[in-house]
Amino acid sequence: MLIKFKKASDALGSEITPKSVFDRRREFLKTAAVAGAGLALGGLPSFSARAAREKLSGVKKTKWTAESLGPTDQPNDFDTISSYNNFYEFGTGKKDPVANAKDFKPLPWTVEIGGLCGKPGKIGFEDLIKPHALEERVYRFRCVEAWSMVVPWVGIPLADALKRFEPAADAKYVAFETLFDPKRMPGQRGPVLDWPYKEGLRMDEAMHPLTILAVGLYGEMLPNQNGAPLRLIVPWKYGFKSIKSIVSIKFESRLPKTTWSGSAPSEYGFYSNVNPTVSHPRWSQSSERRIGEIFRRETKMFNGYEEEVASLYAGMDLKKLF
Numbered sequence: 001m002l003i004k005f006k007k008a009s010d011a012l013g014s015e016i017t018p019k020s021v022f023d024r025r026r027e028f029l030k031t032a033a034v035a036g037a038g039l040a041l042g043g044l045p046s047f048s049a050r051a052a053r054e055k056l057s058g059v060k061k062t063k064w065t066a067e068s069l070g071p072t073d074q075p076n077d078f079d080t081i082s083s084y085n086n087f088y089e090f091g092t093g094k095k096d097p098v099a100n101a102k103d104f105k106p107l108p109w110t111v112e113i114g115g116l117c118g119k120p121g122k123i124g125f126e127d128l129i130k131p132h133a134l135e136e137r138v139y140r141f142r143c144v145e146a147w148s149m150v151v152p153w154v155g156i157p158l159a160d161a162l163k164r165f166e167p168a169a170d171a172k173y174v175a176f177e178t179l180f181d182p183k184r185m186p187g188q189r190g191p192v193l194d195w196p197y198k199e200g201l202r203m204d205e206a207m208h209p210l211t212i213l214a215v216g217l218y219g220e221m222l223p224n225q226n227g228a229p230l231r232l233i234v235p236w237k238y239g240f241k242s243i244k245s246i247v248s249i250k251f252e253s254r255l256p257k258t259t260w261s262g263s264a265p266s267e268y269g270f271y272s273n274v275n276p277t278v279s280h281p282r283w284s285q286s287s288e289r290r291i292g293e294i295f296r297r298e299t300k301m302f303n304g305y306e307e308e309v310a311s312l313y314a315g316m317d318l319k320k321l322f
Contacts, residue, residue, distance in 0.1 A: 069150070069304075075138055076149045076291055082223045084291060086143065087244060088192055089178065089185035090225065097225035100186055106228035106245070115175070115250035118166030125229050129215055131164075132156040136219075137212060137233075142274045142303045144238040148288045153233055154216035159207040162249075167203070171251035174206040175199075176232060179247045193259055199243040200256035200270070201234065204312055210235055210305060213246075236302040236309045238272045269322040273313070274303035278322045 087097040090104075109125035134154055142148045162174065180196035182188040188195045205211065214233045215222055222228040227244025234241050240260055250256075260268035267281055276286040276299040287296040302309050313321075 069138055069140070072297075073140060073150050075152050078218045078220070080291055081149060081151055081217060082226055084149075085225045086145075086239065087187075087225055087227065089187045089197065089245070091187050092192060096187070098223075101224035104184055104224040104228070106222075106224060109229050109247075111230070111246060112248045113165050113250075114248070115252050116168035116171040117251045118168065119164070128161060128230075129156060129213075132160055134215070135212075139210075139233060139235040140303050140305075141233075141235065141239060141242075142288060142299070144240055144268070144272070144280065144285075146280075146283060146285060146288050146299075148290050150290075152218055153212065153214040154219065155212040155214035155233065157209060158211045158213050158232070159209065161213055162206060162251075165249075165251075167251045170253050172203055173252045173254070173256050174201050174203060175248075175250045175252050175256035176201075176243045176246050177248035177250075178243055179245045193263060197243060197259045198256070199232070199241055199258050200252075201241075202312075203251075205234065208309065208312065210308055236274060236305040238274060240268065241272050271313075271318070271321055273318060273322070274299065275301060275318055275322065277301075278319050 083098045084094050085097040086094070087101070090097040090100040107125060110122050111125065111128055112122050114120045134156060136152055136154050138150060138152045140148060141151050176199045178197035179185065180188060182195075201211070212233045214227070214231050215229060217223075217226065222231065227242075230246045231244040232242045232246065255270060258270060260272075261270050274285075279285055286299055288299050289296050300306070
């Protein structure tokens with residue numbers, strides 16, 4: 001389903017993508033082996049930033065508001081997005097994931113669906129994605145460490161995927177889990193976090209049209225270091241909520257345990273909405289450093305998506321429920 005926020009100030013993702021990169025994207029799409037919304041899945045190589053060879057095709061453009069994506073919100077280039085990452089499964093440094101994930105083989109891939117739903121079971125990555133039209137969504141991405149990017153993700157609305165499994169009426173939350181495989185993910189060999197990585201959303205957050213399952217960026221399959229082959233993107237929340245390399249999705253009636261809120265509850269709450277008025281205990285969140293820029297910029301409430309998502313939190317104390 002193609003989601004459109006109808007405003008006079010809407011801007012197409014292609015209109016704000018640098019022309020040189022967009023032209024390169026056309027060349028990627030010419031080599032796609034499948035039309036429509038499908039992925040070319042046969043004989044896939046390692047998906048490092050420069051080695052990805054299987055391309056996405058049939059990608060629809062989605063309109064987004066100028067409030068969220070203004071003239072100063074130009075997308076970061078592919079190499080920056082794919083080389084400056086938080087992905088502790090491959091190391092704690094920003095450059096570790098691109099170095100340590102180059103031999104990771106993300107396909108074949110299976111996701112287990114469980115909990116309070118009518119159709120639990122296991123589903124392959126291609127079967128999970130195939131029925132849906134892929135969309136390009138250019139989103140602002142804000143890290144809790146006060147740096148940010150603008151990323152042209154390619155994916156599907158999470159709601160469309162979840163509805164297929166018939167969530168029960170008493171399913172109030174969706175819990176996600178990352179692959180646990182220390183042989184393939186060297187960062188998991190140490191006790192940096194309580195592995196495997198876990199995250200969760202309230203059901204209305206998961207079903208919101210801004211929330212997507214990303215499978216690519218800039219027309220390429222999602223690089224290993226960016227969470228191949230499947231990651232969550234919730235653009236109004238800090239980046240650690242956007243769990244990577246997902247192998248489990250469960251519908252639950254109670255607030256699910258999450259990795260960071262369990263490891264450091266005073267620093268990382270369950271909601272983790274981008275909120276410039278709530279400081280991290282070790283730094284302010286009122287401003288951010290856009291990667292590639294010299295000067296800091298003011299942080300927007302809900303990362304600039306306030307008009308779309310503020311109603312989800314009506315009546316809540318967002319300083320307490322951070």
